[in-house]
Amino acid sequence: MKRLIERGLMFGNLIAVDSPALIERYNRALEHLTGQRTGLADFHIDISGYSPEVGDELGDHLYLNQGGCNRQFILLTTEQKGAPLLGMKFSTSRGILRQFIEENEAELFALTARDAVGGELVNSVFSVESPEKLFDIRKVTIEADTTGGTVRQAEKLGQLVDRFKTKDDAWFDDVLIAQMIGMAKETGDVTRNPVRLKQMTFAQENFWTAHFGGLYLFRGMDHPALIASGEKDALGKLPIKYVFDMDDRNQIAKFFEFNDLVEPIVKARGIDAAAILRQKMDFIVVDAAGDAGIDLSDATRADIRALARSHAGHLPSEYHALRELVEWAEEGGKWPRISSDHPAYFYTLRAADVKDAELVNMLLSELAPKDIRQLFICHKELFYRLYQGWSETKKSYVADFLAREYMMDKAGAREALFGHEAPMDDHPAPREDVIERVGPWGAIRRR
Template identity: 30%
Template sequence: MNLLRDSELIYGRLLAIEEPHLIERYNKALQAFGLKPTTRERIEIDRTGFSPQVAEDLDDPHYLDPNQINRRFIILTPQQIDLPVVHTAFSNTSQLLYEFMTANARVINALTIKDVIYGEIEDTVNKVEDIEDLLSINQVEFKVLSAEDVTGKATELATLVDRLKQEPDFWRDTSALEHMVDLAKVTGDIRQNALVPDQVIFRHNAYWTSLFGGLYVFVDPGMTTVISDPSAPGFRRSRPWQVSYLSLHDVERVFDFLMETGRIELPRASWIDNSGYLEHRAEMAVRMLIHQAEPTRKLGELDKVWLQTWIHSHADMINRDGTFPFLNGAKRELAQLGQIKMEDVRPDRRFLLVRAKPGHPDAWLTNRLISDFVPFDFISRYVFNKQGFYRDYEGFNEVWRHHVVETLKDAYLKDKAGLRARLYGLHD
């Protein structure tokens, strides 16, 4: 993984924390979780406060996610809202934390001047043993604490202020007034600085989780759809009138579900022509075939002339695989008819031609699912399914690792937003 880290393809865009007072605050949060404080003078954190350096020291990548449920967080600065989430068991952790930080921006701005905010994204279950446990989670609540208990003291001070306003003789209680002064020394003027979160409960909607080998949950009116390996505990066990279960191995049914619920954009000349989507898929397929045929070849930059020469000289292999000829045929059909009849396409090739509908709320999650069916497209895999990409990467040889890294650096890191907009119609 060192090559990925050096190329900022893993743990990239993290925030460096090196101010002594922030390290001290981070350690207070760690100790509150019952964890050993870090002795490092510099760490990097993501949006949730996860630090790869602390995980390495603790020898525990799940130190903020001990049961892969009820995710912990540590907020040192409002800047964390713009960071990625690099380690999580649920794909929507990033969005939930973004919503929490956005809804409570004033509180977070005020509190982090004085204190560290930490706590848990609490679900309705403490441990997930089967799919039914997952489906029982409809919302999450942010349990918010701070090392100096500024929030608790602000709440206590607000209560005392209300009593002072409403109880005629309360001003005679000298000890209470002195306590209010002591609290104000910590909280400041609570009339100006909101120190108690306004919103802590958020909906838990569609998501992917690493539990049970990787599982998707999609939510539609009147029906929840679970897509996973059938060996997952609880698969097809209950509530068929509310929950539909699809096997990740049943390509046709998964495709039909995404199409019928309006989550995918079928191949149309209107978007295919300008996006270069089919050309991208075809090039990814050829790259993989080159590697399979010549595992030790250093590919470097593949120009079009070299690629065409290789394709012609390996025509038998290209035709046996079938992906490249199929994509060329699809391109010709689109040029002639403007669309492709999906019922005439083999189920195992349909995902080569589609992308998530850009305007759908589940677009990122849908593109992640599509990438499971097109694993050779390592660019799509990296963009939408980093856990899957890192798992794939572990099985690559050194030559292919270097090629994949250089391709991602050149094709994606230079202009992430541009590539997402061109290929997938997604605009940040």
């Protein structure tokens, strides 16, 4: 994994904690939450305050996430909102933390100027010892305060101030006045600078979890389903009608279709579909070359395509199906009928413009894992796991490609691959006419 770290593809954008003041604040919060302290002179933290170096020191990389269910967090700075979330157990956790920081940025900036803010993402359940317990998770509530209880004390002071304003003869209540003065020394003037964090609760309808080998739960859909990365039979009886695993390709395709969750890449507006498909073809060639032990050092796109020409007979069916699709899009070739049981099928799709597009793209990246760019962007946990089993030549090529082609403009790459333009008109062609004209994937415009 060293080459990934060196290229900023792993542990990138972490926040350095390297001053005695910050380390002491971190230790106060860490002791408050876990009863432990770190003796490190410097380390790095993610959006939740988790540090891989501290995890190594403590021999426990779940020190802020015991049981992987109710993640605790330590905020030293609002800059953590741009950091990744390492060791993710639920796909919604980073988004929740980022929104919490952004919604309370001014308050958190003031609080972290003097102390660390610690808290917890409190699920509806306290453990997930069985897959069935995941269905009891309905919401996540954020609880947070400084180590010294500033927010709690400010709330009490606010209540005392309200009493003072409304109580008759309050000016003569020496005890009440003394209480307010004592608390104000700790919290500041809450009437001018209110130290209140918004009470935030997030519904949890659709999410991915790392538990039980990886599960995608889509229950906020017209046609709900759970999709497992491992064997579905090992999950036992669950309170949902449809349970699939990665071998149920036809059923997953129908699930996508019935819920309008995906669109063909060649149908998407505002993107260069042929270029995206050609890049996927290159990745498939790289995968085949890596398995064959071919040296890919310093390979360019021209080199990859020369390999494809010279080894065309040994390339997998995914490559040839995508090539036919590109020929159709660019040159008006024969329409390739790629059914859902074809290995190339999920390479031809991306998430539609829906609320859960990130979760859908995450699932698609697992169904089409040879597309290493989409895998890295949408499902880093799976990318890192698969990376460890790749040949050295493939590891080198992938790390170099991502550093060169993706890290230079991450936002632009994401927009080019997954962004959505507004439709040009509000009255698209009837579905039946479109299918009759261009095939089963809908209204596809040739370039």
